[in-house]
Amino acid sequence: MPEYMPDYLTVILAGILAGTITRFVLLRIDYRQYPGYPHGYLAHIFIGFIASALGAVAVPAIIKPDFTAVTFLALAAQQFREIRTMERRTLESLERTELVKRGLDYIEGIARTFEARNYLVMGTSFATSVAAQFAGIPAAFIVAALSLLVSLHFMSGEVIGDICDVVPARLSFDGAILKVDDISIINVGLKPMREKILNEGLAVMVKPHGGNARATVHDMGQRSAVAFNAAVILGTKKDVDIPEFTPLARKNPDTGEVGLYILPVEKDMEQLIAAVKLTPILESARSKPLKAGPVIKEARNKKVN
Amino acid sequence: MIKMEDSAGGKILAVVSIKKDRVSGGAPIFFASNEEEQEKVASYLSRILDAMVHDLENGTYILVKH
Known part of the structure; x- marks a missing residue:
């Protein structure tokens, strides 16, 4: 035709x-x-x-x-x-x-x-x-x-900024242990490294809103995505032979808050906060345990009967 | 494989100590006569082995590959 x-x-x-x-x-x-x-x-x-x-x-x-x-x-x-x-x-x-x-x-x-x-x-x-x-x-x-x-x-999709507050945090050393506010990050042995970290490092605290957000930042993959994004946007001084400068995100086991430490090329706190806030929430990390409430309750009641 | 600093993949590659009576075992042990030398040896080894120096705060440094 x-x-x-x-x-x-x-x-x-x-x-x-x-x-x-x-x-x-x-x-x-x-x-x-x-x-x-x-x-x-x-x-x-x-x-x-x-x-x-x-x-x-x-x-x-x-x-x-x-x-x-x-x-x-x-x-x-x-x-x-x-x-x-x-x-x-x-x-x-x-x-x-x-x-x-x-x-x-x-x-x-x-x-x-x-x-x-x-x-x-x-x-x-x-x-x-x-x-x-x-x-x-x-x-x-x-x-x-x-x-x-x-x-x-x-x-x-959603980003970290939607479910968490991101605030500046303080880096300090407790002996050899590097801390972001009260979260222990890693043991740094060499003294010159400690000095450099204190002088040039940056840290933020990711404060989740509620239980669902806490479960999301609890995910290890989500945390490495945050560290990766921060390192991409601010640069990192890490090299193969300086593992001390690896950006790390560790959580406070009691509150679920996550502290991020990074040794950026460009020391710009505003930029770091923006980078962390803009990290996409990974599908695999997204979880909503609070939504499971009714089901859990039902199961519990059944057990009692 | 992705390894974060605290994963079980960490392995002690060397020990640098100023306390001769405190260390023994499988990893290579380097003795230093004072803290200054200890710091220097540890930093050299760290660069050579691409490993991270951890301070046990009892006169012993360990080098760990993460």
């Missing part, structure tokens, strides 16, 4: 365009947590292009009607899982030479995000194509803009 071709072409093109733009915008948000190597950018935008093509083509396929064609979406899901594996493997191999580790939880979170973003792209292009098919190009524009906003909202 050649007379339908231009129509379908417009529909598909509208979807692809909307999807690829979404991918590009979402990729720029990534920058903070993942260095955008030029080749990485290219790979992700191209995969985003394929994802949006798949989403866009689905509409004419259904209308045609060629329902079996929709099964290729399953194939697409397979492909995107592949992206997750690829990202994970890349970051894991980089991790070996990283002085301040991201932590496996952070890597898993980033990899999962990359996968999920392709689904968002596919959704955007599908919605745009549907609008283009049934309501014309102006409607497609509106739907594309709306889906982009939804994607942005969907992908900007």
Whole structure:
């Protein structure tokens, strides 16, 4: 049916365009947590292009009607899982030479995000194509803009600043033990190192709001993500042969507060607080034990009976 | 593997002591005659072994690889 071709072409093109733009915008948000190597950018935008093509083509396929064609979406899901594996493997191999580790939880979170973003792209292009098919190009524009906003909202997850207060803290030594306020961090043996840490180090205290937040910062992976973010933004004086300067986040076992110590290149407390506050909350660390209250109560009552 | 400073992966690589009667055992032990020398030896070893110096505050330093 050649007379339908231009129509379908417009529909598909509208979807692809909307999807690829979404991918590009979402990729720029990534920058903070993942260095955008030029080749990485290219790979992700191209995969985003394929994802949006798949989403866009689905509409004419259904209308045609060629329902079996929709099964290729399953194939697409397979492909995107592949992206997750690829990202994970890349970051894991980089991790070996990283002085301040991201932590496996952070890597898993980033990899999962990359996968999920392709689904968002596919959704955007599908919605745009549907609008283009049934309501014309102006409607497609509106739907594309709306889906982009939804994607942005969907992908900007919670950050530490949402669930915790971050306040400046004092570094001190109790004998050889380095302390952030009253939290013991590590034993530093060499005296010149102690002096340097006191002079050039920075420390903050992360004070969780309530039990759920406490459970989140209790997670070791979340804490190494915080330390990593701080080290990325302020720089760190650590080197292979100076393990003393590793940024460390330790918790107060009684209150659940977390003290972070770092020896930054740039000694700027405001910046450090901002870096800690902007650390994303990892999916694997997010926990809401308080929400389990009713279930626990039920279980306890059952036991009594 | 990710290792934080307090993980079980820590291993004593060397001991630097000024108390000859206080230390013995499996790790290499370096004796120093005074605190100044002890500090110097420990700092050299730390750089050589990429290890961290911990002070046990009884005249003995240990070097631990984390």
